Amino acid sequence: MQKYSAWALLKEAFGGQQGWQSQWRRATPQPEYDAIIIGGGGHGLAAAYYLAAEHGITRTAVLEKSWIGGGSTGRNTTIVRSNYLFDESARLYNHALDLWQDLSQVLNYNVMYSPRGVMMLAHGVHDVQVLKRHIHANRCNGVTNEWLSPEEAKAFCPPLNIEPNIRYPVLGAALQRRGGTARHDAVAWGYARAADALGVDIIENCEVTGIRRDASGAVEAVETSRGLIRGRRIGVSAAGFSSVVIGLAGVRLPIESFPLQALVSEPVKPVMPCVVMSNSIHAYISQSDKGELVIGAGTDAYTSYTQRGALHVNSHTLSAICELFPALRRMRMLRNWAGTVDVTPDRSPIIGKTPVPGLYVNCGWGTGGFKATPGAGHLLAWTMAHDEPHPIVAPFNIERFRDGRLIDEAAAAAVAH
Amino acid sequence: MLIINCPYCGPRPELEFSYAGQAHVARPADPAATGDDEWTAYLYLRTNTRGVHAERWRHARGCARFFNALRDTTTDRFVATYRSGEAPPAIATEAAP
Numbered sequence: 001m002q003k004y005s006a007w008a009l010l011k012e013a014f015g016g017q018q019g020w021q022s023q024w025r026r027a028t029p030q031p032e033y034d035a036i037i038i039g040g041g042g043h044g045l046a047a048a049y050y051l052a053a054e055h056g057i058t059r060t061a062v063l064e065k066s067w068i069g070g071g072s073t074g075r076n077t078t079i080v081r082s083n084y085l086f087d088e089s090a091r092l093y094n095h096a097l098d099l100w101q102d103l104s105q106v107l108n109y110n111v112m113y114s115p116r117g118v119m120m121l122a123h124g125v126h127d128v129q130v131l132k133r134h135i136h137a138n139r140c141n142g143v144t145n146e147w148l149s150p151e152e153a154k155a156f157c158p159p160l161n162i163e164p165n166i167r168y169p170v171l172g173a174a175l176q177r178r179g180g181t182a183r184h185d186a187v188a189w190g191y192a193r194a195a196d197a198l199g200v201d202i203i204e205n206c207e208v209t210g211i212r213r214d215a216s217g218a219v220e221a222v223e224t225s226r227g228l229i230r231g232r233r234i235g236v237s238a239a240g241f242s243s244v245v246i247g248l249a250g251v252r253l254p255i256e257s258f259p260l261q262a263l264v265s266e267p268v269k270p271v272m273p274c275v276v277m278s279n280s281i282h283a284y285i286s287q288s289d290k291g292e293l294v295i296g297a298g299t300d301a302y303t304s305y306t307q308r309g310a311l312h313v314n315s316h317t318l319s320a321i322c323e324l325f326p327a328l329r330r331m332r333m334l335r336n337w338a339g340t341v342d343v344t345p346d347r348s349p350i351i352g353k354t355p356v357p358g359l360y361v362n363c364g365w366g367t368g369g370f371k372a373t374p375g376a377g378h379l380l381a382w383t384m385a386h387d388e389p390h391p392i393v394a395p396f397n398i399e400r401f402r403d404g405r406l407i408d409e410a411a412a413a414a415v416a417h
Numbered sequence: 418m419l420i421i422n423c424p425y426c427g428p429r430p431e432l433e434f435s436y437a438g439q440a441h442v443a444r445p446a447d448p449a450a451t452g453d454d455e456w457t458a459y460l461y462l463r464t465n466t467r468g469v470h471a472e473r474w475r476h477a478r479g480c481a482r483f484f485n486a487l488r489d490t491t492t493d494r495f496v497a498t499y500r501s502g503e504a505p506p507a508i509a510t511e512a513a514p
Binding site: 241243244252253254255256257301302303304305306308310311312345401402403 | 418419431432435436438453454457458460461462463465466467470472488490491492493
């Protein structure tokens with residue numbers, strides 16, 4: 001792997017920029033691998049990297065039906081935080097947050113992780129109580145989170161409107177200072193480059209059309225648009241398409257796929273110093289380093305695989321943004337898109353083994369999977385290497401729905417959805 | 418925004434409707450005699466179809482009645498809508514366009 005450094009930049013500046021190498025090989029599928037990851041998003045690429053880097057399983061392939069990072073990895077609003085309510089969630093999301101801290105150094109790739117603070121607004125008595133409960137629960141679990149008065153919230157984020165005469169006035173906010181943003185594309189590319197350097201084959205334009213099982217029921221191969229590929233350890237990390245892929249092996253998942261929309265404005269000078277979220281009136285906003293305001297809207301009401309949604313969903317979010325940030329009322333929006341998100345009944349992910357031997361799954365991250373990218377990949381790799389769930393993901397099994405052990409972040413209103 | 422043909426009122430904009438999930442999911446007749454796996458399937462497992470999907474809608478801001486629809490989840494195009502209690506039109510068995 002060509003190491004990126006200030007010295008390399010300088011050298012290439014004098015060399016006419018002719019010496020930069022491809023970040024990963026254009027691999028052709030081999031007949032057999034020790035591990036196969038289906039889905040070349042951030043989660044799948046991270047899993048492949050950790051399989052090779054931490055478990056020595058370098059004969060690994062990542063199969064991606066289109067281009068890597070082109071699904072939900074390239075479509076989310078890049079927010080990183082870990083202020084979830086329940087103990088299981090706190091461990092899971094904080095594990096990911098810990099990995100974010102030095103990810104750029106580990107991968108030798110600038111993922112632009114920026115812990116600029118995630119501020120969640122309270123607009124009513126219920127919001128205040130819920131957010132304070134979250135703060136206390138988070139602190140018990142070692143997750144940083146603190147309460148701000150409206151004046152303190154405005155000091156932290158000057159464009160915020162804290163006037164008491166708006167329809168949903170700001171009564172306070174919960175601030176996780178360790179939260180922030182990262183560059184989504186760079187996360188996928190950084191993991192791809194690092195995994196490739198360890199021998200992982202990243203195979204794009206390779207759609208999985210079948211999963212073969214042997215007489216004992218265990219997986220033995222995948223049928224793809226580029227031929228049959230054998231492998232007895234298969235991890236599915238296919239986000240919104242998880243039920244379709246896992247369905248190829250005859251397994252049903254408690255998942256429904258919805259469109260989730262986002263939009264960006266024209267780029268402007270720095271105006272939004274942190275991430276601001278309002279679950280109650282459904283507005284999420286931050287500013288990219290390029291200057292665009294990145295705005296997250298809600299899910300459309302119906303299941304869909306179209307990767308597009310309806311305008312009224314965005315209008316709803318924009319009306320909330322305009323009330324909270326009057327200075328932005330004349331901003332022009334540049335682009336709008338949707339991704340397909342895999343939503344579970346309890347809004348917590350499913351990671352671990354499936355009823356089919358050799359088949360592992362990482363799905364159900366719904367509207368909030370980006371923040372977990374390093375952690376989900378790390379824990380899926382551990383689970384695949386040991387053929388048993390990592391202690392952190394053990395509660396996030398499929399059987400919890402049968403056993404009534406839901407991790408109900410939906411009811412706890414911790415999740416922005 | 419989708420235009421949805423309410424079988425009672427005719428075509429109306431999506432804003433007048435609420436989505437109510439997969440259609441034709443029957444509650445087990447005798448819950449006490451239903452096993453855990455069957456009950457789990459009833460509560461949580463949905464087809465999440467990529468293709469023509471039978472689903473419930475409610476004309477919440479119109480006649481307020483529930484009805485069923487066939488919609489292609491790869492295009493969001495409605496294939497048919499029909500009243501509650503009716504069987505899905507035969508088109509359901511055809512492949513997605």
